[in-house]
Amino acid sequence: MTYAASRFSVAPMLDWTDRHYRYMARLISKRTLLYTEMVTTGAIIHGKGDYLQFNEQEHPLALQLGGSNVQDLAHCAKLAQERGYDEVNLNVGCPSDRVQNGRFGACLMAEPKLVADCVKAMRDAVDIPVTVKTRIGIDEQDSYQFLTDFVGTVAAAGCNDFTIHARKAWLQGLSPKQNREIPELNYQRAYDIKRDFPQLDIGVNGGITTIEQCLAHLQHLDGTMVGREAYSNPWLLAQVDSKLFDERRALLSRAEVVEQMIPYVEAHIAQGGRPNHITRHMLGLFNGLPGGRRWRRHLAENAHKPGCTAQVLADALACLPEEALIA
Incomplete structure (x- = not known):
């Protein structure tokens, strides 16, 4: 194909x-x-x-x-x-x-x-x-x-x-x-x-x-x-x-996707970009899970601020309960 x-x-x-x-x-x-x-x-x-x-x-x-x-x-x-x-x-x-x-x-x-x-x-x-x-x-x-x-x-x-x-x-x-x-x-x-x-x-x-x-x-x-x-x-x-x-392979969890996005955001910032250029696409990543609304709110309220770093993703993850982190 x-x-x-x-x-x-x-x-x-x-x-x-x-x-x-x-x-x-x-x-x-x-x-x-x-x-x-x-x-x-x-x-x-x-x-x-x-x-x-x-x-x-x-x-x-x-x-x-x-x-x-x-x-x-x-x-x-x-x-x-x-x-x-x-x-x-x-x-x-x-x-x-x-x-x-x-x-x-x-x-x-x-x-x-x-x-x-x-x-x-x-x-x-x-x-x-x-x-x-x-x-x-x-x-x-x-x-x-x-x-x-x-x-x-x-x-x-x-x-x-x-x-x-x-x-x-x-x-x-x-x-x-x-x-x-x-x-x-x-x-x-x-x-x-x-x-x-x-x-x-x-x-x-x-x-x-x-x-x-x-x-x-x-x-x-x-x-x-x-x-x-x-x-x-x-x-x-x-x-x-x-x-x-019909592929059988291990998937990343949502949290692992976020962790892999952190160096990507860091590289974007190093090139003069801002975290919200990327995090705006990630707001729905935890839709339907406990803490999903807190995840969206943290990114929406902080990722656009001057001086914001990729740490905003780690901080947003910290808002989530364990069951969301392993989903």
Whole structure:
């Protein structure tokens, strides 16, 4: 199985799935495919920061690109391969106004030939998988025929792997947050695409919150992608390797994950960073356990303070009872 055909991945989420979250997630699950936040081609080519930075321990790791300029996407895909990414994914699912104004994201579903040209250019530029994350439709263009025409056109350009967010996107009148909740989920559309395109790797995203739901979807599909639940409740990932990949190995406890994050936080501080850049991703680590609220409160109230060190994690652990430390 290639990384592109992963049975389980964490969705790309702006401001959430940054390199610090991904480092922690990798301590919990070795097999989960991780995605960057969506990065625009403009930011990579013209931005002043290093938008491709990651830690080698994050593999397998996919870069999600936002853009529609064929040459720019090919260039960024090549840069991603040179930097060591395992996959490049094209965003054809984000419904925000800013993304639409840049002519990328979900609005590209209306231009399947352009998406196909982008995919072909990226595939010609790299050897790593080029994949697409899309919706089941946009606005009034939400028939199954519309989706099959899109998938068929893009697949003909060489894309073998699609993750389908099982909601259509409303490009006018709904916010990105509303677009994650209001349009009805229709998992059957993804199942039907797999039935009609059996040669493709098809995964599904949207509304998935448990490993049991993933297993149910995998009866019909090749992959599952979890978003907000994997962020707010990162310990969900602790079930992935054993239940979805049938791996039998010792897991770190939550406390051991925290202990391994301490030197990572120390290194970040040494480079001029602040502890809360990292600890904000760790607030949900003890959700549902005794002392979990005290853990969250201690980090939220202290990790942002001037002069704070990685000791804030050890102090937060000290707030927890023994049963939480060994869980």
